[in-house]
Amino acid sequence: MMAAAAGGAQPPPSPGAGPGRVRRRAAGDLHRPQARILAAGDPPVEDPGPDVSRRRRPPVVGRRTELARYTVTEGERILYGQRIDGIVRVTDNPASGHGRAFLLERELEHDGNDALTALIHDYTRQAALHDEVPMLRTILPAIAPDDESEAR
Numbered sequence: 001m002m003a004a005a006a007g008g009a010q011p012p013p014s015p016g017a018g019p020g021r022v023r024r025r026a027a028g029d030l031h032r033p034q035a036r037i038l039a040a041g042d043p044p045v046e047d048p049g050p051d052v053s054r055r056r057r058p059p060v061v062g063r064r065t066e067l068a069r070y071t072v073t074e075g076e077r078i079l080y081g082q083r084i085d086g087i088v089r090v091t092d093n094p095a096s097g098h099g100r101a102f103l104l105e106r107e108l109e110h111d112g113n114d115a116l117t118a119l120i121h122d123y124t125r126q127a128a129l130h131d132e133v134p135m136l137r138t139i140l141p142a143i144a145p146d147d148e149s150e151a152r
Contacts, residue, residue, distance in 0.1 A: 059085050068120050069095070070127045077133065079104070079120060090119065092135060102135040 062083035067090065069078050076095035081088060088109045092102040104123065108116050126134040 061085075067116075068124055070124045072127055072131050072133060074133065075099075077127075079123065081116070083109075088116075090116070092123070092133065102133070104135065 064080045064082045067079040067081045069076060071077070074094075078093050078095050080091050080093060082091070083089075086109070087107055089106045090104040090108065092104055094101070105119055108119070123134055126137070130137055
């Protein structure tokens with residue numbers, strides 16, 4: 001009451017405001033920032049930037065290891081293995097360093113070295129058989145229109 005007499009009338013408290021009152025968020029609001037209505041005379045609120053709790057730590061990246069090389073008409077390519085955050089990834093990259101790279105497999109650490117060896121063997125065999133990057137081939141047969149369905 002002293003503040004009201006000395007400084008004039010105070011604005012009414014905002015709905016839900018007050019000591020001990022907590023606004024509950026709806027299930028879909030988990031990552032939305034809460035809005036706050038500023039009363040006259042409140043200092044401006046600075047934007048703190050990205051939410052500190054959502055920042056990711058830098059990934060732990062292991063050394064990239066050459067697993068195999070193969071050559072197709074387009075040029076020489078290299079299969080690399082690399083562990084990133086404990087997950088093994090196998091990629092197919094052009095030896096020149098320019099061009100499209102492909103992620104062949106990830107999470108091979110669960111399957112062991114035999115699975116990695118089989119993947120490399122089969123992939124390089126497919127490249128030699130078809131003379132192209134295996135990731136560019138489809139396993140589905142070409143779909144030709146059925147003569148009977150066109151007649152209908």
